[in-house]
Structures are given as structure tokens and as C-alpha cells.
Amino acid sequence: MHEYSMTKQMVDIVVASAELNRAKKVCDIYLSIGTFSFLNPEQIRFWFNLLKKESQILVDSKLHIKPKKGLVHCGQCGYKGGIKYEDDPLYHIVFPTLECPKCKSMVTIIEGREFKIESIRAVV
């Protein structure tokens, strides 16, 4: 839902660091997006393809998006891994829960909410 503002911020940061490094063109942008975030990669691409046309540095660049798996940690039994999903047959809905899949205590989310610019590849 807030893909436009996040993509705009991302584009501004990429252009600023390209300029700082005296690059003429950015060829590739590598992003990682957590699976617990609310950012839809398809919408990010859509906004990116519009926004890049406004910048000479970005116009030929390509966006690479790597999904980052969500991780939870259990303070009780030390479980570290994926989140537990429950299936409600009444509604046919599968939903994530903060219950530890091993000991049923409550887990905390430690990874999977990021929207990160990992690196960019540029030409001088």
C-alpha cells in the first residue's frame, strides 16, 4: 500500500549514492524484502519503472528483488526458524501465529520485516 513512497525513497537514496560515487549510470539495484513486510514486489517494480524515467542516472537500470524469509525466535525453548501457520477450515484461511511450533510459548519476530537496498552496480 505504501509502495510508492518506499520506492521513491529507495530511488532517491540510490541516485544520491551514485552521484556521491561519481557514477554516470546505475546498471543494477539489488533489494531484499522481508516476507513479513507489507511491500508487494510487483508494485515496487511498477513504481520503479515509472520513477527511473525521471533520472538520467537510473533510466537504464534493472531492479533485482530478493525475498528474505521471515524468522522467529522463542525465548523459552530457543527455537529459531520459520513461523507457525494455522489453517482455519471454517474460513479456508491460513494465517501466521506467534506460537512456538516446538513448545507453544510466544515467539518474537527477528527477521523478515526489512526493505533493504543491498547494493547497486554503477558505471563511471
Add this chain to the structure above:
Amino acid sequence: MSKIIKPEEGESFDIELEEDLLKANAKIAEENKSLLKRHKIIAIDIMGSIGSGKTSLIEQIVKKLKNKYAIGVLNGDLTTTIDSDRVRKHGAKVVQINTGKECHLDANLVRKALKELDLDDVNLLLIENVGNLICPAEFPLGSNKRMVIISTTEGPYMVLKHPFIFMDACVVVINKIDLAEAMGVSVEKLKKDALSINPRVKIVKTNCRTGEGVSDVIEALDL
């Protein structure tokens, strides 16, 4: 910050940015949190859909607590001052935050709004987020507690369809319980859904038009 490998003219090179854009918000949220702590202010972030009863709940809380606390309220909306006008008349110090187009409040907007309040003159801050159950989950503001309000008129699937916002909540308010029967919505099922996503969350049932259950909300927030 950036690791740079110097290239020759015309050669390509990598710039490692490792910049998390959501972390930037989280960092400002932490700063807000310490600012509020320094001024001994308890802050509650209130999230819910449009029409779920966020403003009505805030009005009821202000009415009940205005003699116990000096209350400040930040009202987040895309536009209009309808909500802040509603809350101001109950005697709270109110700042309206109009996001324009944004679907959520972020820590930076809250930081700006806090400058409009005399922080030594407030010890309870209620932050009404923009009416939305999706985006606010991604943007911590620096509050001590996050509360989610849903209402029975939104139908039976509100919790299961928006699990992430319930993961961050300390308190879930189920509002408009007087209309549950007419809507064919089971309040108990909504409660069960919220608990299965977040086993530690406190659940309170209210009718914010009459004030029923508002004391339980106050208790659940330890106010």
C-alpha cells in the same frame, strides 16, 4: 558506511549500501520513545480500520481519565480536522496530523507533532493512527503500547485477514458488541482468532457509543 571499489573510466563497480529503509523509521521511533520517557509520558498507538471506533474510543478514554492524567492526543488522518475537533472538546490537548496521501503515520510525523505539544504538560499521549489495518503495522512510532480496535460491523474475518497488526498489539478492542447479533458475527470467534495469532494479547469488548467496556480498556492498558 559505503565500501567503494575504485573503478577505471567506463568500468562498472559495486556500491554496498546495506541500507534498510524501514530501519530509518524504527530509529526515529526509538528516539521518540526516549524523548517521551524523558518527559515521563506514557504513549499508546491506536490502530484500526476506518469506522472501527478509534476516535470514539479516544473520546471515551479522555472523558474517563482527564482528571487522572494530562492527556495529549495526536490524530492521524489523510485530511480534515474532524477527529481532533471531536476530541478537543473533551479537554485534551490535540494535534492533528494530516498525512495528505500516506496510509499510515510514521515516526517522523509523530516527532514533528510532538514539537507542537508542551511535553512537560502531558503525561498520557494517545496516538490515533490513520484508519488502516495494514500499513501502520510496518511503522512503529515510539509508543509504549500498541492497541488495535476492530468492530463487529467489519465482519467475521477482520482478525485472520490482517494477522500482522495483531502480532504487534498489546491490547485488542472488539467494538460495537451491541451490533454483533444483527451482523451475525461471533465476538467469541474474533477473540479466539486474535488469541491464536498473538497468545499474549489482552482482549476487551466495548460499545464505545455508550462507554460500555471502556474501563476494561483502561485497565488492560494499565492506566
